[in-house]
Amino acid sequence: MNPPRIVPFSATDVAPSHDHPRPDRRVDGNPRRTTWEHYTRQGLSSGIWACEVGSWNIRFADNRDEFFCVIEGWVRLHDEAGGVAEFGAGDAGVIPAGFVGRFEVVEAVRKYFVVVDQPG
Numbered sequence: 001m002n003p004p005r006i007v008p009f010s011a012t013d014v015a016p017s018h019d020h021p022r023p024d025r026r027v028d029g030n031p032r033r034t035t036w037e038h039y040t041r042q043g044l045s046s047g048i049w050a051c052e053v054g055s056w057n058i059r060f061a062d063n064r065d066e067f068f069c070v071i072e073g074w075v076r077l078h079d080e081a082g083g084v085a086e087f088g089a090g091d092a093g094v095i096p097a098g099f100v101g102r103f104e105v106v107e108a109v110r111k112y113f114v115v116v117d118q119p120g
Contacts, residue, residue, distance in 0.1 A: 021056035029054030055104035073109030078102040
């Protein structure tokens with residue numbers, strides 16, 4: 001068995017996947033989203049995510065949390081209570097399990113992400 005090894009994103013050649021928000025969740029535009037998934041293991045996935053300008057409604061599962069750090073661009077997260085959190089290059093945050101709101105890409109964005117799905 002091989003020992004675990006470090007996974008540097010810059011040295012990993014990963015084919016991107018592309019998608020768009022579901023039509024029933026779109027608020028503004030139909031932004032193309034691109035994901036480079038660099039590492040996955042037992043309920044954890046991590047990589048780089050990029051998206052064009054636009055916004056859509058999001059609903060996180062009760063067992064899913066996401067840590068992210070914006071590399072470039074600008075996003076806003078709107079919660080159900082009317083709160084807004086803004087993130088630009090160098091800013092980091094967590095979208096907690098059960099979060100319901102709107103994800104708005106103000107300037108085309110690239111971010112690092114780590115998503116954790118807890119069993120249950």
